[in-house]
Amino acid sequence: MNEALIRSLTPSVIGILVRRGADFAAAEDAVQEALVEAVRLWAVEQPRDPKGWLVTVAWRKFLDATRSDAARRRREDLVDQEPGPGPSADVDDALRLYFLCAHPALTPSSAVALTLRAVGGLTTRQIAQAYLVPEATMAQRISRAKRTVSGVRFDQPGDVATVLRVLYLVFNEGYSGDVDLAAEAIRLTRQLAAVIDHPEVAGLLALMLLHHARRAGRTGPDGALVPLAEQDRGRWDTGLIAEGIGILRTALARDRLGEFQAQAAIAALHADALTAEETDWVQIVEWYDELVRLTASPVVRLNRAVAVGEADGPRAGLAALAELDGDLPRYSAVAAYLHECEGDLVTAARLYVEAAHKAPNLAERDYLTRRAARLNEGLRGGRTS
Template sequence: MDETAVRAWSPAVIGVLRRRGADFAAAEDAVQEALLEAVRTWPQDPPRDPKGWLVTTAWRKFLDSTRSETARRHRETRVQTEPEPGTVPDADDTLELYFLCAHPSLSTSSAVALTLRAVGGLTTRQIAEAYLVPESTMAQRISRAKRTVAGARFTHHGEVGTVLRVLYLVFNEGYSGDVDLAAEAIRLTRQLAAITDDPEVRGLLALMLLHHARRPARTDPDGRLVPLAEQDRTRWDTRLISDGVALLQRALAADRLGEYQAQAAIAALHADAPTAAETDWPQIVEWYDELLALTGSPVVRLNRAVAVGEADGPHAGLAALADCDPSVPRHTATRAYLHEHAGDREVAARLYAEAARSASSVAERDHLLRQAARLNSGA
């Protein structure tokens, strides 16, 4: 049995329970219990109607958890009028659930955790392991998030940008524990793209696929980072690239450009180049100009400086870098890279070593230290 396929039913089943009167927290708990029971029992006794089975089981779990006998009798009376398995209504509350989990009252970390739990169907243990925190800590975080959104309902679609930011945060966490969060984010974004026509949803999904396509080439057999220009492009997943480009073209055809579409366009230009030397850097600079106009992001401005350095030479890149905020992460590493390509090896080596001290990961730190050592050794 495919456990991921079982989890995919989670948001739809939560929606059914909420329509029957369960509050969000109780519905989500009941569905989690039903999912666990499905994982235990379906391999030996698969149901004819998986969604109906999950709805029935989750509703019974909800009823069993109700302590008040009066409330129990009321709900049991109501359940007799609900459809039996096989006649579960087709109404899909998944979109509302996405917005609920990305509620503006939630912190970013809570929104991510609640999305993975309610929409993704992951257990608290799996989420805790993925984020390298104790299970008790994650349980408290999810419980607070559920209390925050308890009783919240939407009469119109929420802010899809908030949902997309949450999904992109999940994607960028990558992999740890027994859950591949990048793959999970792609699955959830595919699900969102199937129920909404927003071109930015397609843009984000395209961006994820294009980045994910390069994943096998990002590290060497020893786990060391491999820069984009040095990656073995034969290891890139051409199927994911093709899917990503097709999604991007559909999104751009709507003529409602957004930041994820612009980022995906940049990723597509990298993916389209047979070699690093054949990358269309002038067009990438143009897309960074579009992205900067959309976001005003200091990180985008920094990345644009790198692209300018590739398109017009390292001195032009350093001139563009002068307009960037020096406190932005990887600013020093970018200076080092541009100085190296300008021939200032001594300056570049010093800056690589300086950048290593503020690296965001061990792999990044080690890569920067190797760059400094390479220049200092004259290699």
């Protein structure tokens, strides 16, 4: 049985049931039951029209459930016909599902879980493994999310920005368990780009591809984090880089700049440099200025301070950093790096230790700890020589 095919068909089948009148929770339950049947029967023989088969079986499951509950009379008019999926409605069905799963009434974590379940076609167990939480916990989270969006009707266009933010959250989770969430986010964003013509959708896809292209170089043989400047660029995926840059150029040519296009432009400048020394930091600062204008994000301003330090010297970078709140995530790490570049190794070592204590994950903590240890070792050697 082709698991990739089933996962790709799941969102459109759910969307078709919702369009026919099923509420989201009932539609999703019916499709999951149909998928169980598919696992059993398709192992023997796959139908010629897999999508039509899933729609028919899921619709019957929904009708069976509907007939047995108190809402039978209210929904009797849905029983009369079982039309085919209809290619003309596929785009609307897919978009409706994306917008439904990114509904503003949902918390970000619930929106991500529901997107992976309904749009991605992942099982509750796979999602739980990816997020390193018990399956029962994830099942409750998904059930609450389904209840929240059940009965929601889209009489106005959905918010593309919210959908993109949910997909970006999925991508940034990386991977764990047997599900690679970064790859899954790229697959879902490709799917969205195929049904909606929007420069920011293209911008997000380009950003994901450009970041993912560097994945093999991000860790050493021992699993230790390798910073961008020290990565072996020969391990980067040039095919993904070329695809990402091509998508980005097309999006930028439409002259409707958004934050994901600006982020992708920065990633493209990094990917375009054959060595770290050849990086066009002046242009990167200019793109960060655009990002600040678009988002006013303090995290963007923090990253801009690093770029300013590379373009105009560490003292300029520290001046840009001084304008920001010291409680920002990774503030201490940025300050440590800029002080190290300026030659203030004592302050840099202290700040690396401080940053290690605040690190969001083990790999980053280990990297910052090693950086501090290296500087302290050098300082001790300098005192004894």
